[in-house]
Amino acid sequence: MLRRALASFLITYFFPFLIFSQEDDKIVQITDDPLVQFQRKETPTNKFNYFLSIENPYAESSAYDWLETLNVYIDSSQKTNDSITVRLYKILNAELYNHLKDYTKSLAVAREVYAQMEGLSEEQQEFLLDVMDRNYQALKMFDKQIEIRTLKQTKGFTNKIKFYDVYAEMGLYRKAMDQYIMDEQGTINESDFLGKAVHRNKIGNYLRLDNSPSTAINEFNKASGFLEVYNSDISSDKTQEALNQSALLGLQIKGNIGKSMVDLGESRDAIPYLQESIEGLKKLDSPEYSEDLIDNALSLAEAHIDLGNVRTAKRLLDSYTELNSLDQEQKRNRLLGNYYDKIENFRSASVFYRRNDKLLDSLRQNEQSILKQQLGVIVGTNDVENQITQMQEQKAELEKMKGEVKNRDERFNLVIISLIFTLLGFAGLIFAYLNSIKNQRLIEKQKFIIEDSLKEKESLLKEIHHRVKNNLQMVSSLLSLQTKNTKNKSAILALEEGKSRVKAMALIHQKLYQNEDLSVIEMQGYIESLINSVQSVYKKGGHNISITIDAEGTELDIDRAIPFGLILNELVSNTFKYAFPKSDENGKIYIHLRKNGNKGGYFEYSDNGVGLPDGLNERTNSSMGIRLINRLVNQLQSTLNIDQNSDGVRFWFNFV
Structure with a gap:
């Protein structure tokens, strides 16, 4: 007790002023040690605030020197029953243990202050909660860490709780x-x-x-x-x-x-x-x-x-x-x-792989056990000495487990050596067998790499189609904004038609990234979705048109699906706009699409509307829709055929 009291007196009152170094017969007083500066502060609050402002508190003195000094201050404050001062110094103690990576002890000291947190300033409370947050994260006690962060938000220390680092720690x-x-x-x-x-x-x-x-x-x-x-x-x-x-x-x-x-x-x-x-x-x-x-x-x-x-x-x-x-x-x-x-050296490799697996399993089980025991110790008691004892027992248990694993491995090695001497006559066979295992492992490894690479490429391709679809939707939205700012009816109509064509292309990419097979598009579902999209634009007067789609089981690649989508978009839009000017109660649309194996296919579109106007050939060069359809059909290496009769109009062509 006498020696401790003397040490307290020297550290508090005498030590800061008597640190000298002898150089060339001159006595130079050292003043740049953060610990010395800390000791010279007059009040505990000033000491606390100074510690928080230091960039590197260990520039001259180690964390253990700081702990020794703080323990003296804590003893002195406890004797005078200055509970606020004791709590301030213990908060700094917890921070020092955290720096030393003794997270369990740091958390035990912090929780002792946390139980009596009222009376501390907001800055002191916030610093205490930060220390506890870091300790819970290091100990992987994520539920407790979330509780602390929620409390920090409740007290107004943070505007928003951030959990991304917790998610990363959890994998x-x-x-x-x-x-x-x-x-x-x-x-x-x-x-x-x-x-x-x-x-x-x-x-x-x-x-x-x-x-x-x-x-x-x-x-x-x-x-x-x-x-x-x-x-x-x-x-x-x-x-x-x-x-x-x-x-x-x-x-x-x-x-x-x-x-x-x-x-x-x-x-x-x-x-x-x-x-x-x-x-x-x-x-x-x-x-x-x-x-x-x-x-x-x-x-x-x-x-x-x-x-x-x-x-x-x-x-x-x-x-x-x-x-x-x-x-x-x-x-x-x-x-x-x-x-x-x-x-x-296949024997060493095999033994090493098994040793790695067993040691890794043991360490993981023991890590979980330690975390559970630490949680029980921290919640159940604030006695620091008991926590230290339990941690030492846990470390001893870990060392014992490692020793047992090592002994088992040594016994295993002895068995392997005995078998080698016993089976020398079969050395050639064993060598061939090990070579086959190695080759099989290499084949499986290459197969895994290839499969993983294919999955990643498929994922990237889906992401590309998704982004193309999003970009096309953005173009459609820009056209919509332009439509709202345009008063000319012809311009509005042209913008609406352009937007409809962009949506048809976007729908292709949407269907692609939603498919399991990225190489083809199932046309029955695509045509149905396209019809719904066109109807949502032109169904202002309440169309009552019967639509029959016969494309079940037909699949096309993207190079043919996009022209088909644009052709259909033009044909269906023209039907809704022009085919039924008076009434559409008995309106009908028929769409047929079939493939003939690898020999191409056949497409047909018809409606029972008023048909095409007279002078179609003369209008062909001036009609944007008909010109676009002809170019798209040419892209499919075919020629558009048009049949007009009293029952409407029919478009058809074969394609390769």
Whole structure:
């Protein structure tokens, strides 16, 4: 007790003024240590606010030095029953434990203050909730994290709750990307090219993690373009912090492009990107960037294995053994197994694959167990010592489990060795069998790659058709806006006809991306949808026309479907506009479309209206609709035939 009281006195009153360094027989007082400056602040509130303003509190003193100082302050405040001061110092304690990645202890201290949060200022409450938010995220306690964020919104500390980082931690990368885009939309200034680069890089990373590397590369290239514009802009002053952020972002973007190229199988092109990113991150020499560094190194090793540079890959895998996550450990073990496969050490590869699977399952089960135990400890008690004890027990349990897995593997190796000596006479047969397994595995791997590539290409093709449909709909909307601003009836009619033709083409692309088969369109459903679209435009007077469509089972590719769609659009529009000027009670339209195997097909359209006007041949050159139909029929390598009688008009042609 005496030594602790003496330490408290020295740290609080004496230590800040007696830190000296001897240099050339001169005594120089050190004043730039943030911890010293912290101690010199007069009130606990001033100390708290100063800590929040420090960019790097560990410039001179470590986090453990800070903890020791804060514990002295806490003891001193508890003796004077100054509960507000105790809570302030404990909030800082929780932040320090978070920096040390002791998230369970940090959360235990924070929850102790959280239970008595009333009486703290809004700034202090907000900082406490931020610490708890980060701890819950690190411990993957997402339900509690959501509760804290909801409370922050209720208290007015944030305008909108953001969950995209929670979705990403849960592996829901596409949902995280959609939420991120929605939350950040409109928040980035048009001239903030650095912010745009960060935005595009984050979207690209979500796409990469969601197994869409080709789309991700497009986003990374956009991010790189924005960053280049930002770096080349000499008209505005840039702080050192902004320059550092720009340099780090450039390295991250290059690493992300390299990782995406490896995922696409473009290993040779990926290597320069990954090497440049790794060398730059090494120079930064900060634990904050270690995860990016290891991810890039593992992807670089994968690229070298793919290219047959197995020794280079092995050196990389041996250089990075302190991993940050189970995913990194799994990838490293898989790559080591691939390495042994490449050098035809199949026994080691097989053992390594099985060892990786068993260790990974055990670690995942234990991780879930630890999280459940941590939740019970935090909710059930605020006793820090009990939490430390339980965490130590959990770590011991993990080490014991690893030892058991290692022992089982060693016994397995002994069995393998015994079998090898017993079955030496069958060495040739075993070698042939292992070769067949290897070939089968390679065939299955290539099959999986091909199937995955086909699925991705189909998805991209559907996305293209979807975007074409959206663009055509935008054109249709622009025509509608132009119609509203036009008073000339002839111009309005021309715009309406143009809009109808655009809708016919848009419907083709809509049917394509909705189909399972992207190569053909089922014409019966398309014609029905097209008729409904035309009716919605011309049914102002209440048409009562009977329409018969005979195209069941007929499928056309897009090169023939688009001309057919435009031809039908013109014919049906003309029928609704001109065929029944007086009454359409007995109006009929008949549409017939058939294919004759690979020998072409036959199309027929007829109605029982008033027919075509006299002098059709003379009007053909002046009628936009008839000229368009003739050109479309010529595009189908056919000739339009027109039959007119007392029962209406009939259009027909054969096509190849």
